[in-house]
Amino acid sequence: MTPQFDVAVIGLGAMGSAALSFLAARGVKVIGIDAYYPAHSLGSSHGDSRLIRLGYFEDPSYVLPLLKRAYANWRSLEARLRSEILTITGVLQIGAPDSTIVTGTRASCALHDLAYEELDQAEAKSRFPVFSLDADEVALLDPQGGYLRPEAAVMGYLKLAAEDGATLHFGEKVTGIEPDDTGVTIASSTARYRAKKVxxxxxxxxxxxxxQLKEHAVPIRQVVAWYQPRDGFITQPRRMPAFLRDxxxxxxxxxxxxxxxxGVKIGRHAHFREPIDPNAPNPPVNEADTALLDAFMAKRMPDANGVRxxxxxxxxTMLPSEDFLIDLMPGDPRVVVASPCSGHGFKFTSVIGEILADLALDGATPLPIGAFTFDAMERFIVAKSKAPV
Ligand SMILES: Cc1cc2nc3c(=O)[nH]c(=O)nc-3n(C[C@H](O)[C@H](O)[C@H](O)COP(=O)(O)OP(=O)(O)OC[C@H]3O[C@@H](n4cnc5c(N)ncnc54)[C@H](O)[C@@H]3O)c2cc1C
Known part of the structure; x- marks a missing residue:
């Protein structure tokens, strides 16, 4: 007989593992299926660290209630796991006074009355000597910023889901989902399942x-590198905040x-924006990649720039708006879709998991996701096509 579940979660990276845990905690009969093993290197949820910050420069509307709830949910996860996932180091956001990151962070903090410090070149050098600023640059310190441990979060959510009764299948690729009047049939490389929602x-x-996302969700190559610091003292998490630099x-x-x-890890957001085939191995790191990152280290963080x-x-995986997509499938409310969040979604995992569970169980969520719907994505695409070049 085909195994039956209330909800099936396909993909157990950041978003799927969190959703599975929230569903299992609500007593739902749930199965999670992943083609590989958790936090693997072909996914997007590995590599030691992810930034989290509160004064969100991209758009102040991310802050309340989503980011605040994400912080609270990370702390709840830590409490259940009895281990550390989120470490506060502050996040230093550096750039020209009129740069996107600096103006966006100031606006976000002002709107939500969030504390931050603005440092000039001399103040930044004295407080955080690892960073070199130009004379006309400023650095905004978000004291609530820090980093998350992605592998520990994914493993932690899966552990809790299993403890709460979820079924976990790894190394099993889902090849098709077929919604019908009474539920959804899920076909994998080895089995078939029935679920009310997926x-x-x-x-x-x-x-x-x-x-529907064939044209719009574009996987691109991202490269990050680690450097042994020349000065190990000033690069310790107690003395060096995580950073963003415009x-x-x-x-x-x-x-x-x-x-x-x-050592110290860096990357350039979206790197060279080179599309890749998700089914091919990740293209190897090449000289252009390392030249870009080495040059940044030499210019901006010389005392951290030891051996790579x-x-x-x-x-x-980028959407046209570089935003998120979290919605019911158009025309089929049995299917909930969670996009990989355009390179800045990890920090929201702990609240997106809750939202996905709401959508699967209730068909709606009290949390504001109006900006992350298929309709919002279509509106963005239409507006962009009409914008003057
Ligand atoms: C280098 C890098 C740095 C980043 N930095 C930050 C940061 O500082 N802050 C931040 O907030 N965000 C950051 N992000 C973004 C964030 O990490 C991603 O948004 C998030 O991890 C995506 O998680 P996901 O669960 O959507 O995808 P994934 O982690 O890729 O998980 C998807 C899973 O689905 C499985 N799967 C796929 N197809 C099938 C199938 N047919 N059947 C079964 N299983 C399947 C895969 O095996 C995989 O495990 C960064 C991303 C990268 C890559």
Whole structure:
């Protein structure tokens, strides 16, 4: 007989593992299925660290209630796991006074009355000597910022889901979902299942099960590298905040203090924006990748710029608006879709998991996701096509 579930969660990266845990905690009969094993290197939820910050420069509307709830939910996860997932180091956001990151952070903090400090070149050098600022640059310190441990979060959510009764299947690729009048049939490489609802959280592979996203969800190559600091003292998490740096036309860079033995980690947001095939191995790191990141280290963080000990390729999956998509499938409310969140979604995982559980069980959520719907994505695409070039 075909196994029956209330909800099936397909994809157990950041979004799927969190959704599975929230569903299992509500006493629902749930199965989670992943093609690989958790936090694997072809997904988007590995690599030691992810930034979290409260004064969100991208848009102040992310702050309340979503980011505040995400922080609270991370702390609840830690309490249940009895281990640390979120470490507060502050996040330093550096750039010209009129740069996108600096103006956006100021606006977000002002709107939500969030505390932050604005440092000039000399103040930044004295407080955080690892960073080199130009004379006309400023640094905004978000004291609530820090970093999350992605592998620990994914494993933690899966552990709790299993303890709460979820069924977990790894190494099993879902090949089709077929909704009908009474539920959904899920076909995998080895079995078939029935569920009343299904959540699709398949990261860079999302368009395989959600054809509406074929044109829009674009997996791109992302490269990050780790450097042994020349000065190990000033790169410790107690002395060096995580950071974002607005380099104008050269894009924005992000990085972390020396959390583990590998040292200081950096990357450029969206790197070279090169599309990749999600079913091919990640293209290897090449000289253009390392030249870009080495040059940044030499110019902006010379005292952290010792030997580069590691560099890896991983994946962002971008939507046209570089936003999120969290919605019921158009025309089929039995299917809940969670996009891989355009390279900035990890910090929201702990609230997106709750939202996905709401959508699967109730068909709606009290949390505001109006900006993350299929309709909002279509409106953005239409507006962009009409915008003057
Ligand atoms: C290098 C890098 C740095 C980032 N930095 C930040 C940051 O600082 N802050 C931040 O907030 N966000 C950041 N992000 C973004 C964030 O990490 C992602 O938004 C998030 O991890 C995506 O999670 P996901 O669950 O959607 O995808 P994934 O983690 O990729 O999970 C998808 C899962 O689905 C499975 N799957 C796919 N197809 C199938 C199928 N057919 N059947 C079964 N299973 C399937 C896959 O095996 C995979 O495990 C970063 C991303 C990267 C790559």
């Amino acid at each position: 959540i699709v959280a398949t990261g860079s592979w999302i368009a395989e099960l959600v054809p 380099e104008g036309d050269d894009g924005s860079y992000f990085g972390f203090p020396a959390i583990g033995v590998d 000990v590691n560099a890896i390729t991983c994946r962002y």
